[in-house]
Amino acid sequence: MVPTWSPAPSSDAQSIPVPRFSSPYYSSSSSPSVDNNSAPDAHEAGAGPSGFGQPSHPPAYTPVHVRQSFGAETYPPTPLYAIPLHYPQPSTNTFVAPAPNTTSAGSDQAKKKIDWPESVRSYVQRSFLPAHLDESVTRQEMEAKLKETISQANVSGVMYTINWETMPLPQAIVREERARARLVQQPPPPPVMSSESSTDVSLRAAHPTLTTTTKKRKSSDLSDAPLAASWRAGGQGRLEDRITFAADKRQSSVDDSPPKTSKYQKQQQKQMEKRQKRFNGGYQSTYRSPSPPPNNGPVVGTCQTLEKRYLRLTAPPVASVVRPEHILRQTLELLKKKWKAEQNYSYVCDQFKSLRQDLTVQRIKNEFTVQVYEIHARIALEKGDLGEYNQCQTQLKALYQLGLKGKAIEFKAYRILYFIHTANRTALNGALADLTTAEKEEAPIKHALNVRSALALGNYHRFFRLYDETPNMGAYLMDMFVGRERLAALCNICRAYKPDVPLRFITEELYFESDSHAAQFIMDYSGKDLLQDRDSTIYVLTGKAGPLFEGHRATAFARVDIKGQI
Amino acid sequence: MESLFLDFGAAQMRKRGYELSNTLSPNLDTVRLRAVWNSCDADDVKSVVRRYIQNSTSGPEKLVQEEVQGWTEVFAAYWKAVGELLAIQDPPSTNGLSTRSSWTRVYDTWKEMLSALIRGYNTYGFEAWTIPCLYVAGKYLRVFAIKADAERNSGNSHENGGAANFQDDFNPESEQNEKLEDCARQLNRVFNLCLSDRAPLDESRKWGIYHVINLLFKTYFKLNSASLSKNILKALSAGRGDMPDLSVFPASQQVTFKYYEGVLYFLEENYVEAEKHLTEAWGLCHKDAMRNKELILTYLIPCHLLTTHTLPTQRLLERYPRLQKFFLPLAKCIKRGELHAFDLALQEGEDEFVKRRIYLTLERGRDIALRNLLRKVFIAGGFEEPKEPGGPRVRRTRIPIAEFAAAISLGSQETLDNDEVECLLANMIYKVSQVLHTIASPTRRHSWRVPLRNLELPNLMKGYIARERGILVLSKNGAFPGTGV
Structure with a gap:
């Protein structure tokens, strides 16, 4: 029987390759059994999605799939690997990963092969150690999370620098996210709001064996395994355990519902989509997926690497690639050193931007934040990078307004000079309005104000005398x-x-x-x-x-x- | 509820837009609002409202089913907003907590009503004469937005409304004015709703455009992003071809629009255009609208100072005590050429001036004060010995720099060296008028290339400095143009 390889669902198509790795518990050289491969199909068609467990079989695991290897000659189609598990409930937790990353062979061949560092491989292996497995987190979720984490690391260029040893395991991340979602009382999006396009649906109709993508969490993904073990099995930090508790409770309520619902929901979903299509007059083949449930609380970073490339966020930040404040403090020290030693502006600027981003997503607003922006502003000034400088000064203005301590006088003076340079009268007026009487007497600000009035009145004589005696780094601005x-x-x-x-x-x-x-x-x-x-x-x-x-x-x-x- | 729909029906039958809009006003006495609120509940509001609306009109003017549907949605939303409004107006007896975020809720429910109205025009065929409803909805949306923002900022909650934040940096301004910014977006929808109506003019929503624009301007100014108004003006001038002329709109809308247009030019330092628009607004303004007149004068007076070097008279300011306080001390110093006193007066009013964005403009009045001081020196210099007895008297036009230096040092109460004095003199000679530079230079994005000669703006001083000899040589005829010497 030939396994059904289907084109990847849209969400998968743009993701990047994830390394091939193998669990130490199976041998990757074992020849794949084609029969085994059809197992998920049979279940999908027969017993319904919740019937993945095969009591008669030992627990089965598939490795997380390797994109670049899929369908390539070097690797056979992903097999199912059967691994004996030393679990108290061996009968129920048979996960059969329904080939989540199934991608058409053709497109995969084009993908370039990536040499994954050893650290990443061992991280992945670690994730699948039975001791770390968590029944509340399905395999699919784990795989998706792994893929997300690793590709994010790859995209942001920290793949080789990140400390994979200390990186939280995917199940821990998933649990943490759930806990947070629970805490902010954000129920998961109702199943009717599927992000699947109608093409996807029709595909599924044509290939009833096709399973759903791993990216989305469906009620069917939730295992009906007993809860008790789930939040202990992970063996993560205490705090996580405690956080997870809330999530587990919620899960139990979902799990209580009979497994049939998922099927019913799927049907309903199809109907909804049909209805939607009718409503749109059939013109729109896709409709906007609901944005992921907004995370009300700020992210709490778990990333431990000091350096990180800047990448503009297009999706909610992921904790695993966000650095917590104590790491960021080390980062700042490192950057200061590097700047002194190497003066490599493009590197330092990039790093500062990612530093600022991490501060923002975690909503860290304290004197350390002020310091970061001040230093970046100075460096940008020195290099004449007014764009970055302006971003920093805008933030600084707000941070000072919050009452945070810093070099407010120095930067308020720069601000005035900057607006003189950009000839922005409205902003200049605003900057004047922000000054208190006491501040106007401070030497740097007084200097900047005098510069302004000298220019306003055309008094070049006075202007050039003031140019001579500019305090701090104001001369960089005046040079302009x-x-x-x-x-x-x-x-x-x-x-x-x-x-x-x-x-x-x-x-x-x-x-x-x-x-x-x-x-x-x-x-x-x-x-x-x-x-x-x-x-x-x-x-x-x-x-x-x-x-x-x-x-x-x-x-x-x-x-x-x-x-x-x- | 019943009387509400009696009014509604009457307004619909007679096609009276403003009367109709009154039925959507949230600014009624509590008794009436409460009556509306109590007449139904969340479950049956739509059916109750629909019944009322269906029965409110009859005969040939009877509302078609579509419109009934549209108005039902509008009034159902109105009913909901009224409920939130009442929750604030009447302090709940139980605890104060439930009112905590009410202005935000009022805003949100009111916004829903505005959306229902917009839907009414887009989908349910509301007629153009009903646009005053949009005015009312927009007007109070802005009011509620400001209240919601103030309420949120006064509380110490720092949560932002749940919107996912993908920005690299915080955006403090938008956090502070979250609702008002949203309000600006909603008003923009209304603006486009009016602008894009292609119906024939006499039944076009275009007649609502200036009212909405004025609301938008007001909002943008409040948001400190007056520059966004320029986009509106651009969109307006792009569609000007099939737009009724401003002069056929109600005078009140004209005055407000002209005022804002003038202030926008003012902020761009285009004082000539600013003066033009502000003068028009001044001319159209109702004679008893003291506050509006005061606002207009606040900008018109500095304009005049720079364009024509004229100062407001005591009589003009008689009825405006605040403006007297602003301008009279400055005017006095300028007239007398008292530099130091001018500096003090400017400093005195600095906070107020900055707040009204006229500080940077008024500061330039110092040039005029200086000019007047120099003029005094020139006059004090007296006349040359006539070359022949009985010949025409000629003023002394070669004046040592030292004389000016003495005058300026005395006037500004600080010692200036001769180079700086020369610099100031050079300025007087150079400055045709700052206004002209602004106009002629392409610095401004909207440069107004007004031909220089058409404006005939006076120089401040005519002459040249002969540095080697340390003298200023002034023109024999009209050294200080426009001042009679």
Whole structure:
């Protein structure tokens, strides 16, 4: 009998390969039995989804499937491996994984093979150790969770750096998630709200042997195994045990319902889909799946690696790839060291972004958060990465408002300078409104305010004196607009002074490093003809400049790169 | 309930939009609201309401079945919102806890009613004359949103409404104004509902557009994102072709719209356009709408200061004590050229000015004050010895920088070196007027390339600095344009 390999359900198609691994309890070289392979089909068709258990057989396990190997010549179709289990209730917990990752052979051949590190393999093996098995977590869930964890690690590039030794096992993660879902009183989405598309349904109709995907949790996934063992078997940390308790209780109530319901629900679901199709006039073949039940509480990270690549979230964060605060503190120290030693901005910025993300998803708002944003802001400033800098300063503003301690004065001053640079009057007005009378007297803020008013009134003389005495890192910001202000001042001088001024005057007024810098600046803006050497003094023929610099000035002011993203 | 639907029926039969909208008002006395609330319960509200609505009209004006369905949903939602509203107005006897998040609930139920209304137009064929219902729904949606946000922020709950947060950073602003931001989105739906109506003009929802726009502007300003209003204006001007002219809309809507348009230009530093729109608003404003007039003047006066260098008179401000406090001290200092006093006055009003976003504009009044001070120096310089006796008297136009330095140092009560004084003088010469630079420069996204000569805005000072000789040479005719010397 040829096993039915069906095209992967949509959710599977885009997932990435997961390593092949094997449980130490079976030999992966054992030749697959084709007959065994049809077992899930028979059950699906016959006894219903809850009838996976085969009392006459010893408990059977399948390995988590290996995407890249599926259907490839090197590997035979996934067999069922029978492993004796030393469980008190051997008869009930026979899980037959219904080939969750079944993918068409063709598409898999195209997938490139990934060499999975040893640590990952042993992590997976560990997950399937009988001592760690948890009956409240079905095999399918475990596999899905494993796949999720590992692919997430792979995608975020921490596959090789993550400490797989300390990574919580998939069953623990699943339990934790359930517990949380329970705590926030979010019932799982009703079965009628299936995310399956109608094509999926029709497929299933055509291939009655096809089982459901592993990604979704169905009531049929819940094993009817006794509860008592479930939350002890895991042998995880105490806290988890306690959290899990709530989840288990809920499960018992679900389990009480007769197994038939799932079938009934499935039917109902199909009907609903039909109805839905009718309602849409048949135009929409898919309808939006409900978003996963929102997690009201923030995630509590469990990831133990210090470094993590930044990846924009498109789905709710997963605890296993989020670092808790004490790890993040170590990360910050590491990043500070690395920044000092290597000055690799793209690396550091990326790491800081993931650091910030972890803080955000866990809703950590304390002085450590302030510190992270301050340091990232400074580094971004130094590198002229205004986009990141601005994100940081926006956060800092809010964090200071919460009353968290930090270098509020320093950053409020930067904020003013930043808005001067971006010529954002509305924001500048807002920044002014935020200042208290006492703050206005603080040296850095007073400096920034003076810069602002000097520019507002066109007092370039005062502006360049202030440029000279900028506190902290404000000069990085002022550097960004000093060029255009020089042009503006030059326009001004050319209009007002006749017939000429000594070059030295320009050098001093506009705070150039030297006469040659000043001359170079004028020449850069095609003002070469205005320079004149007379009695060994260089003069600038301001009277002849006309509107020469006006155009440059206008362009300089027009080109305020607000995003400034690197 | 019965009287509610009597009114409803009467309004429907006579096609009176505003009367109809009154039946959806949440701002009735508690007795009437309670009567509405008590007349049915959650199980039978729809059937009760449907029965009332079906019987409310008769004859040729009888509502068609579709509309009955639509209005039933609207009033069922209204009934629910009224229930939440009453729960707040009457403190429950048991404990205070149940009222805790009520404004949020009021907001949510009211939003449902607005959605039912929008559905009514989209699906159940509500006619365009009923748009005042949208006004009422939108108006109170905003009120409830503000209350819900205030209520949530005053409590120490930091939970965010359960929305999944995939952002990398917190968004403190949107957490604070969650409901109001949502309200802006809802109003935007109404805006599009009005804008996109393709029905012939006399039965078009386009007539509701300015009312909704004004509500949206109000909301955006409150959200501190006035710039979003620009999107509305853009959408509006894109559809202007088949839009009735603003001048045929009710005057109240015109005034509000013009005011906001003017303020938007003002915030962009486009004072010329701002002045134009604000002046129109001023002209249309009801003579007794003191608050509105005060608001208009708050922006119109700084506009005038910069565009025409004119100051408000005592008489104009007579009836506006607040504006007197704002502007009179500044005006006095500007007129007399008292720099130091000007700085003090500006500092005095800083908080208020910043709050109204006029600080940065008023600050530029210092230029005018300086100009007036320099003018005094010029006048004090007297006249040149006439070249020939009896010839025309010519003012002394070559003035040592030191004289100005003395005046400015005295006026600002701080010692300035000659270079800085020269810088200030250069500014006076350079500044045709800051307004013009703004207009001509492409800095602003919406640049208004008004030809310079058409505006004929005065220079602050005409002349040049001869640095080598340390003097300022002023123009013989009109050194200080527009001031008579």
